[in-house]
Amino acid sequence: MVVVAGNLTGTVLSGMEDQKTSVEAILDGLGMERARIALVGQTHVYSASLSAVTATPTTVFRKLRPTRFEPVACVRAMIYSAVDALQEQTVAVRPAARLPVGLPFGDVCIDSKACTLCMACVAACPTEALRDGGNVPQIRFQEESCVQCGLCQAACPEKAIRLVPRMVFDRQARRAVRCLNLAEPVGCVVCGRPFAVAAMVDRVAQRLANHWMYQSDAAKRRLRMCSDCRVQDFIRENGRPDQKTPFPDEH
């Protein structure tokens, strides 16, 4: 029950209503009554849009064990603690609750057919919720660290990322680091050394298909070489940079 004071502005009150809606979604997922959260006050004080403000709470619920929380600076950590405390006293009816867009809890889904494992999303993630796979071409993800900021989605050149705001009730599942996409590295066509993933090499070849520099078979093949072999091959065919023939627009 949240007691609403009479001097709050409409913006603050509507923010409180939004938060109440989120708490209701979490209570739903935990199999608890939605009416456990109520904004309580004098309805005539507030605008008509604040339908959730009720004069008095009427329902009596099964008593929950009070839980003590250590004060922490991070509001998200506090909310997770509260959800964990509730979860310990009930049997969740769903593994997760869907939340309204904009809340800082949730999942990231990657379309593995579109993703080239370029790692732009990993570089953009401010919380390290997205991580690379070290020596393996892989994207890994820890849901508990994701604040749904959308930076990864904005950074993805393939539009392969979808955000799913939700609250996962199982603490271990939230903290687990899972693989969102993985690919076998491909080897250089000259030396065989793994240097990229097939999807990325194919996408680069596709994008350069009409470029004047990549019309010959030799130039197309060079796209499938590692950086060392590519330079050596280029010099073998065109001479050293100080002996190079000028580009068409340098005449």
Ligand code: SF4
């Ligand atoms: S930015 Fe997009 S394409 Fe690149 S690794 Fe991330 S999801 Fe895949």
Ligand code: SF4
């Ligand atoms: S939404 Fe933000 S925090 Fe979550 S994975 Fe993407 S960049 Fe990281």
